[in-house]
Amino acid sequence: MSNMKAIKKLVFICLASILGLCSACMNDNPDFGRDDEGTGNTNQGEGQVRLAGTSVSVSVDVLSRADGKAINTDDYIIRIYSTDNNLLVKEYTRYRDMPEILTLNVGNYKIEALSHDVKPAEWEKPFYKGTQTFTIKKDEVTSVDVIKCFLQNIMVTVDLNDDLKQKVGGDQSITIKVGTGELTFNNNDIGSGRAGFFEAAEVSNIIIVHFQGTVDGEWTEEQTSFSNVKGGEHRNIMFNLEIPSVGDMGLSVKLDAVCKKVDLLAWANPGAEDILPEDPSVNPGTSAPTIVGQGFNIMDEIEVEKDETKTIIVNITADNGIQNLKVKIDSETLTPEILKSVGLSSEFDLAHPANADLEKALKSLGFPVGSEVIGVKYLVFDITQFTPLLGLYGLASHNFIITVVDQANNTRTATLALKSIAKKTE
Incomplete structure (x- = not known):
């Protein structure tokens, strides 16, 4: 009988030891399946992406007409996301500070380059952004070459036709609203080429335009809107003075607005209409397609x-x-x-x-x-x-x-x- 008690006691001790060992193993890694970066990728190993040869290019310098300066991408923001779960993995506030090589967990990623964090509306501040995707494989090195950035927000300029310019009293203004962004062009801005830039929704946008000022001695207000406007477009809004017909003589002043899509390159370089933007990926001494x-x-x-x-x-x-x-x-x-x-x-x-x-x-x-x-x-x-x-x-x-x-x-x-x-x- 004493032998049976001894055997039961031995079995109990062994079971307790095994359970204790399992518990200890489980507590060693309570977050099994998550990586240190928090990307949510399972522990499938690591690989590297070579960033030493990565360059950032911009398709069109829409401000070259205004100030003649080339776009400097050294201070562009670089962000790397895991596309497996849409989490931000790395961020570099300046492109020039990006490392030559980066170790990441196995998975799918995208790298973004952006000129700045866009605001709903800004004066003379085009928002450029570009994206490249890449895949990290275990113990392999991949590379990202050129990140091509394109204008993302909507560029707006305003003007008056010659007839209307002769009739305004100098107190006129044109307010432009796109989404939550709003800018007001005053008398000095109208027709000067000064551009407002508005954050764009992904699919389509509506530009709301409001004119107010004295026209031919009479206070005049006119509001209109234009739809199907997309990010990356330059829209020039021209207000025209409607000449009344004989039957309309004596009625209040009427204005008409036209919203025209403008070739960005032609605006930046007058006389260059219908020419495609120069692509920065053209090798020296060769001609681009x-x-x-x-x-x-x-x-x-x-x-x-x-x-x-x-x-x-x-x-x-x-x-x-x-x-x-x-x-x-x-x-x-x-x-x-x-x-x-x-x-x-x-x-x-x-x-x-x-x-x-x-x-x-x-x-x-x-x-x-x-x-x-x-x-x-x-x-x-x-x-x-x-x-x-x-x-x-x-x-x-x-x-x-x-x-x-x-x-x-x-x-x-x-x-x-x-x-x-x-x-x-x-």
Whole structure:
């Protein structure tokens, strides 16, 4: 009997020891599955990203007309996010302070470069931002080359036509409001080229305009608005004096406002209209590819009626031969899911389609692919057969972001902006 008690006691001690050991092991790492950076990535190891060769470039200097200064990116803010859980991993308040190499947990990331933390409205302060994505693999080194930054906020200038300038009393002002941002252009600002910059919503924005002042001896106020304005655009708002017809003589002063989309490069460099912005990724001694609309300015939005088959052709040249011809479809209605359902993708490379099904779908729309693109110096990108699809899921805006990379690694990007509209009545 005493032997049985001894055996039971021994078993109890062993079980207690095992449970105690398990408890100790569990307490050693209560946050198992989280990394030290707080990115939420599981412990799958680490890798490195080489940042020594990373450069930040800006597509267009919209202030060159005003002050002639080149954009200095040394003080740009750099932020690195984990795209697996949308958490900020690293931040450098100045690009020049970024390390040459950085160790990160295995996972997917994006690196952002931005000129500053944007405000709802600012005078003469364009907000530039660019993003690159990269993947960290265990015990491997990846690299990020060029982060291309583009204007993100809305640039607004205001003016009066010659007839109205002769009638105003000098006390006029024009207030511009976009979202929560608001700026007032006084008499000295109007027509001077002074620009206001407004934070932009991702899809579309409305500019609200309010004029007030003495016109032809009479206090006048006029308010109007303009929709479908996007970040990265320069809008010049011109107020005109409406000349009354014979039957309207004696009525109050009437004003009319026109909101015109302006070529950023042409504004910064008068006389340079219809010239694409110089791309900073062009290698010295070589010429960059060109992307030119056939019969239209590539920077202008084109309206396409619902169910219309509209001829839209973009001519592409690359003196060094094409290496990649990438297209990204950024549409309010033709989502990646919808495009996938018909065998397409929201992003593809005509030179190197991702798979045979995608290649077949692209060919069915009349797009050149593979050997029809690689090494070619002149190419016709005809999207005519695609236009009937634009209004299929409702009236919306569609951007075709075209990027050409030549065999000398020069790059040119342009956006073909299309807008599906209702059928016009006869």
